Amino acid sequence: MELDVDGRAVRLSNPDKVYFPGSGITKRELAEYYLAVAPGVLRGLRERPTTLQRFPDGIEGEWFYQKRAPKSLPDWLPTARIAFPSGRTADEICPTEPAAVLWAVNLGCLTFHPWPVRRQDTEHPDELRIDLDPQPGTDFHDAVRAAHELRALLEEYGLRGWPKTSGGRGLHVYVPVEPRWTFTDCRHAVIALGRELTARLPGKVTTAWWKEERGETIFVDYNQMARDRTIASPYSVRARPEATVSAPLRWEELDEVTPTDFDVRTMPARFAELGDLHADLGEHAFSLEPVLELYRRQTEEEGVGDLPYPPDHPKMPGEPARVQPSRAKKA
Numbered sequence: 001m002e003l004d005v006d007g008r009a010v011r012l013s014n015p016d017k018v019y020f021p022g023s024g025i026t027k028r029e030l031a032e033y034y035l036a037v038a039p040g041v042l043r044g045l046r047e048r049p050t051t052l053q054r055f056p057d058g059i060e061g062e063w064f065y066q067k068r069a070p071k072s073l074p075d076w077l078p079t080a081r082i083a084f085p086s087g088r089t090a091d092e093i094c095p096t097e098p099a100a101v102l103w104a105v106n107l108g109c110l111t112f113h114p115w116p117v118r119r120q121d122t123e124h125p126d127e128l129r130i131d132l133d134p135q136p137g138t139d140f141h142d143a144v145r146a147a148h149e150l151r152a153l154l155e156e157y158g159l160r161g162w163p164k165t166s167g168g169r170g171l172h173v174y175v176p177v178e179p180r181w182t183f184t185d186c187r188h189a190v191i192a193l194g195r196e197l198t199a200r201l202p203g204k205v206t207t208a209w210w211k212e213e214r215g216e217t218i219f220v221d222y223n224q225m226a227r228d229r230t231i232a233s234p235y236s237v238r239a240r241p242e243a244t245v246s247a248p249l250r251w252e253e254l255d256e257v258t259p260t261d262f263d264v265r266t267m268p269a270r271f272a273e274l275g276d277l278h279a280d281l282g283e284h285a286f287s288l289e290p291v292l293e294l295y296r297r298q299t300e301e302e303g304v305g306d307l308p309y310p311p312d313h314p315k316m317p318g319e320p321a322r323v324q325p326s327r328a329k330k331a
Helices: 027-036 038-045 098-106 140-156 183-200 251-256 267-274 289-301 325-330
Strands: 002-005 008-011 018-020 050-054 064-066 079-083 089-093 109-114 127-134 162-165 171-176 218-220
Touching: 002 027, 002 098, 008 098, 027 038, 027 098, 027 267, 038 098, 038 109, 050 089, 098 109, 127 140, 127 183, 140 162, 140 171, 140 183, 140 218, 140 251, 183 218, 183 289
Parallel strands: none
Antiparallel strands: 002 008, 050 064, 050 109, 079 089, 127 171, 127 218, 162 171
8 A cells, every 4th residue: 555644655565464463453553653643753753863673574573673774765765874883884764754754664663763863963962861771570650750850850950851651661761962962971971860860769779780780670771872772762662562652751640651551552542632742852952061060070079980881882991891790709
């Protein structure tokens, strides 16, 4: 079938293919969902290098991340060259219109993973993305408690956050920032906020990279701000049996909702009623100086510095040893 997306014709092959066997959601229904929330999903992707998480045979089939733009890329869909930690580069798609979203859906893309940069400047993030990740023994409501404390903390440092569900058990909080700082700076800012949050909620929040040290806490995954690390965009569909989506929220409703409230079949009505709850995010850009000063104070006064990077990153200056604590102790 062919879709008319704002005057752009987009082909949808095999529209009746079932992507979610439990609920019977088809490729056609997935496309209809993305059309219904197109302004919201495009706002989160616009001009951003975007990795596609593709499930050509549905959520029970094989899947993969597509970082490089395919050879069949339409001439109307722009790209940007991004650099990986290894030094290699790739040209990734940068959606600028709703048709790009539906073009990706036709390839079996369920989840969009945009970089926190724009294609005009791929070295300086314009968003902090703070990932509150529940560890075993904790749940979404524990993440909500941490998010409320994070909101107050951000305000103390002149920042404002926009929350959303991850589509799983966790919460993401976005902070728009001036694109003046590097990935390293932005990662340090999240580390500083995570450490301060841990001090305010001892035993409830952690920045410990090694799972054996986290316990039953909410992990502030600071490495989601490392280069080439991304999270699901607002309104992205997740590969879960419930077909949940990453849902933008109002702070006032955090205590009343659960992640399964928002899925492919319920979000269109919510979007039609409320619109994009993150629509004004792009109207703001905050300074990171106060939080980077906090990081400097933590380093100098508390004797704490950088934290481990993901294993695919080269060794970074000031980074501690990437050795699991229990193994280091045995050695």
